[in-house]
Amino acid sequence: MVKRPIVLGVSGASGITLTLKALRRLTELGEEVHLILTKDALLTAAYEVGSDLGRAEGFLSHLSEKQRELVTLVKLKDFTARIASGSFLTKGMCILPCSMTSLAAVAIGLSDNVLRRAADVTLKERRPLVIVPREAPLNAIHLENMLKLTQMGAVIFPPVPAWYMQHQSLSDMEEFMVNRILESLNIEDLDYKRWGDR
16 A cells, blocks of 8 residues: 655744644654755744754754655645655645745646646545645635635644643643644644534
């Protein structure tokens, strides 16, 4: 049986710590990940987390050697990448975080880079596409694009804190959000505290 990887796209919106936690969580679970980073994602990562993340390889430095073996870095303009074809089987794709530019491009089918092409492939093949938008407040164009993508089958998953869980730290709150996001990709064995757990 072919092992299907997860496609993780990272655009230039704020929230890179969520990306790192998702990448770490997926690889801890033994999931293969095809990672695509936009130029703006690298700029944001360097600003929010540290200069080592100004290069794609910097994301791998936050993983163990065993975890790094599960990650394939995909160049943004490499249209020969396997994830640019629907015949390459994946479990689905998450864009985390997703800028309004990337969201708009995916909504209109603009496949001018591999992140957007992979999202288009995910939609056309009817695989799970989870979009984590980072913007507030939202204008009518943002909402229309989100509605359009929802109608195409995508899941729009804003990174909204779950205050009812009474987390003791921002990191705990982020971990909860990441686990919820990954559940939308049908990732199994996510062992974390849910509402009602004692």
